[in-house]
Amino acid sequence: MNKPLLIGPFTQLLPMTGLPLKGALKDEQLPIIENGGILVSEGKVLKVGVFDELKSDDVDVHHIEGQYVCLPGFVDSHTHICFGGTRARDYAYRNAGKTYLEIAKAGGGIWDTVTQTRRASQGALVEGIISRSEKHLKNGVTTIEVKSGYGLSVDEELKMLRAIKQANESSSATLVPTCLAAHMKPKDWNQDKVYLDEIISTLFPIIKEENLAHRVDAFVEESAFSPEEIKPYFQKAKELGFDITVHADQFTTGGSQVAVDFDAVSADHLEASSEKEIQLLAKSNTIATALPGASIGLGCAYTPARKILDAGGALSIASDHNPGSAPMGDLLTQASILGTFEKLSNTEVLAGITARAAAALRLADRGKLEAGAQADFVLFPTDNYQEITYHQGQLKPSEVWKKGTPIH
Numbered sequence: 001m002n003k004p005l006l007i008g009p010f011t012q013l014l015p016m017t018g019l020p021l022k023g024a025l026k027d028e029q030l031p032i033i034e035n036g037g038i039l040v041s042e043g044k045v046l047k048v049g050v051f052d053e054l055k056s057d058d059v060d061v062h063h064i065e066g067q068y069v070c071l072p073g074f075v076d077s078h079t080h081i082c083f084g085g086t087r088a089r090d091y092a093y094r095n096a097g098k099t100y101l102e103i104a105k106a107g108g109g110i111w112d113t114v115t116q117t118r119r120a121s122q123g124a125l126v127e128g129i130i131s132r133s134e135k136h137l138k139n140g141v142t143t144i145e146v147k148s149g150y151g152l153s154v155d156e157e158l159k160m161l162r163a164i165k166q167a168n169e170s171s172s173a174t175l176v177p178t179c180l181a182a183h184m185k186p187k188d189w190n191q192d193k194v195y196l197d198e199i200i201s202t203l204f205p206i207i208k209e210e211n212l213a214h215r216v217d218a219f220v221e222e223s224a225f226s227p228e229e230i231k232p233y234f235q236k237a238k239e240l241g242f243d244i245t246v247h248a249d250q251f252t253t254g255g256s257q258v259a260v261d262f263d264a265v266s267a268d269h270l271e272a273s274s275e276k277e278i279q280l281l282a283k284s285n286t287i288a289t290a291l292p293g294a295s296i297g298l299g300c301a302y303t304p305a306r307k308i309l310d311a312g313g314a315l316s317i318a319s320d321h322n323p324g325s326a327p328m329g330d331l332l333t334q335a336s337i338l339g340t341f342e343k344l345s346n347t348e349v350l351a352g353i354t355a356r357a358a359a360a361l362r363l364a365d366r367g368k369l370e371a372g373a374q375a376d377f378v379l380f381p382t383d384n385y386q387e388i389t390y391h392q393g394q395l396k397p398s399e400v401w402k403k404g405t406p407i408h
Helices: 088-095 100-105 110-119 122-138 154-170 192-210 227-239 255-261 275-282 292-298 305-310 331-342 346-352 355-359 386-390
Strands: 005-013 033-041 044-050 060-063 069-072 074-076 141-147 174-182 215-219 243-248 266-269 287-290 315-317 377-380 399-402
Touching: 069 386, 074 331, 074 355, 088 100, 110 154, 122 141, 122 154, 122 399, 154 174, 154 192, 174 192, 192 227, 215 227, 227 243, 227 255, 243 255, 255 266, 255 275, 275 305, 287 305, 292 331, 305 315, 305 331, 315 331, 315 346, 315 355, 331 346, 331 386, 346 355, 346 386
Parallel strands: 005 060, 005 069, 074 141, 141 174, 174 215, 215 243, 243 266, 266 287, 287 315
Antiparallel strands: 005 033, 033 044, 069 377, 377 399
16 A cells, blocks of 8 residues: 655645634634645545654655645636637627627627537537636636536537536546526527426436536526526425525626525625625525626626625635636636725635635535545745735646646
């Protein structure tokens, strides 16, 4: 049997352990191990601590030369990186002052991506997912949630979910699939209820049979599905054992109430949330997920992250990487910018893309470096963790490790 591997020393090791899931965090609460090390066996963390104290004749050693800060691998809990085509024209139209409705009438919007994704083969979608996930990996993201939702029919949603599953088998990152068949009302269905019924009766059983996803999402919005329309859909999803997550309060409120009513794992977006919704989420078990990439892409307000934390809520931060509203796809840059505008501590930002983001996916073995966790971690070439958000995503990881193996 191979000896455990001791990796280090790191100038600073931030295990992100011992932090509460909910509420504001001060930088004084951030655990920092000077000259730290990680003891790894079979892809799992055995122990973290001071490097010299972990050394013994019973371990092999991988020496890290130079000054580095080590963090758990980042977790991006909300992306749409399975898609075909581009929406560069939409972006240009939007910046030129055209409204969402005008862009849609010109052939843009989500339906444009639906059309291009339907044209793409499953193989082409797989290639796209792997390419985008590799970009995320190089930026330190080792676990990536990936939604369907640009198929909007049973066959096309299956194509997307199967592509995500296939990509996960080849990607160095871990991909977490989510069924977002209720992304918008398909233009080629005359009755919305019939479409949702078809997804429930036909798609859900196949997802279960093929183990394509354990999460169901829906866009609760005036331009998509109302709270009344989506409640029977979520009810059936819960009965079948799916976790619930919700696109909520992006432009109008109502979605966060649905999320809390169904004990959703997370409510994502929340740019339109008022004090009522903030208090509602803070008192619930639902994690609020901020998507600053969408705010940057659309030029709209940010999620009220500071108010959510101060009210006692749990805050995850995700990229929303998608071809329309959030094409940047750089989680650390977006999280750093959100921190600037919402006055978030470094600890709140880093927890939002590690421990709290993992909780938004119900992954207890990610986002922290502790015994039993996956040995996913990133190294930044600096002796001070504050430099990471200071450079707003431009200080890139020099090494990314997945399950105890260096992959970048």
